[in-house]
């Protein structure tokens with residue numbers, strides 16, 4: 001029986017996660033932090049979606065390119081500088097159409 005909600009073949013299974021803690025907010029989900037490499041992921045059990053998140057209390061979603069890379073890479077076994085930089089690359093908040101028009105004007 002899989003310990004974590006993601007697929008058994010997933011590279012995410014190579015991480016040594018703490019038990020997922022539910023984190024509320026604009027992007028609610030269970031937070032999983034790897035004890036070895038410190039990568040953080042959120043899992044939305046309703047949508048069955050996993051994404052990488054940054055540090056701090058907010059745990060904002062990281063940029064899609066970072067998220068998809070983190071999800072497809074097996075655990076490196078220890079924290080590294082690249083991950084440290086990646087975890088600062090928070091996904092830009094969505095702008096609404098009006099704001100976009102204003103910016104390009």
Ligand SMILES: [Zn+2]
Pocket residue numbers: 014015016034035036037038039075076077
């Ligand atoms: Zn790991």
